[in-house]
Amino acid sequence: MRGRDTKNIILDAAESLFSKRSYIDVTFRQIADLAGLHVSQIIYHFQNKDRLLKQVVIRRAAELNDERMDMLNTYRRLVGDDNMEIEPLVRAFIDPYLTRIIEDKTNSWRNFGALIGRIAWNPLTIPAIDTAYNETAKHYLMAFTKAAPEIDEEHIHRAFQFLLAAMYSACADNRRIDTLSDGQFSSWDIDRIYTSVIPFVTGGFKELAKLPNNAPNRSGAK
Numbered sequence: 001m002r003g004r005d006t007k008n009i010i011l012d013a014a015e016s017l018f019s020k021r022s023y024i025d026v027t028f029r030q031i032a033d034l035a036g037l038h039v040s041q042i043i044y045h046f047q048n049k050d051r052l053l054k055q056v057v058i059r060r061a062a063e064l065n066d067e068r069m070d071m072l073n074t075y076r077r078l079v080g081d082d083n084m085e086i087e088p089l090v091r092a093f094i095d096p097y098l099t100r101i102i103e104d105k106t107n108s109w110r111n112f113g114a115l116i117g118r119i120a121w122n123p124l125t126i127p128a129i130d131t132a133y134n135e136t137a138k139h140y141l142m143a144f145t146k147a148a149p150e151i152d153e154e155h156i157h158r159a160f161q162f163l164l165a166a167m168y169s170a171c172a173d174n175r176r177i178d179t180l181s182d183g184q185f186s187s188w189d190i191d192r193i194y195t196s197v198i199p200f201v202t203g204g205f206k207e208l209a210k211l212p213n214n215a216p217n218r219s220g221a222k
Contacts, residue, residue: 007055010035012108019118057132061132067096082146085147086144090201090202094198110188113168114172117169137160155208156208172187174187
């Protein structure tokens with residue numbers, strides 16, 4: 001078994017286990033048992049659980065980032081910097097992520113989506129997410145600013161955070177919508193999520209355009 005294959009087998013097993021419960025509670029022994037390997041092989045490749053989790057997060061980043069940048073650059077070439085609009089940018093950012101989960105035949109991307117939904121705002125994992133995704137995210141922030149120059153810069157950043165929150169939480173498999181709807185709707189119906197999350201996020205951006213720049217907060221302070 002080549003080293004690269006061993007690493008991916010370990011990453012698959014860790015991703016699956018981390019997606020179902022807190023990565024703090026998952027042990028190397030459990031990962032090794034699921035992967036059909038010895039604990040020493042995990043230690044050899046990843047040293048400790050923090051490094052393993054970081055590699056689980058980063059592993060899929062290049063694939064997502066490449067497609068997101070391809071879609072952004074293609075859209076920019078087609079319409080020009082001064083003619084970009086919010087909805088195509090929202091779609092270009094979300095589509096590569098949700099499409100992979102929808103089309104997933106092995107549950108690997110579904111596991112990843114559930115994992116990111118669980119850890120996206122965890123202070124222990126934010127550095128890994130920042131390292132993996134911030135460069136591409138900042139290109140999209142600049143594009144959103146170009147597409148909606150009437151929106152205050154702070155509102156652009158907050159709207160993008162809400163975009164991330166909607167995208168990540170939609171795939172977290174937390175079963176909240178299942179219980180709220182008495183089983184009528186499913187947290188894993190990603191096709192339905194896809195049809196609603198893009199207009200939802202797009203509408204949020206457009207509503208922010210109606211706010212005055214530097215609008216006071218609830219306390220009255222700017």
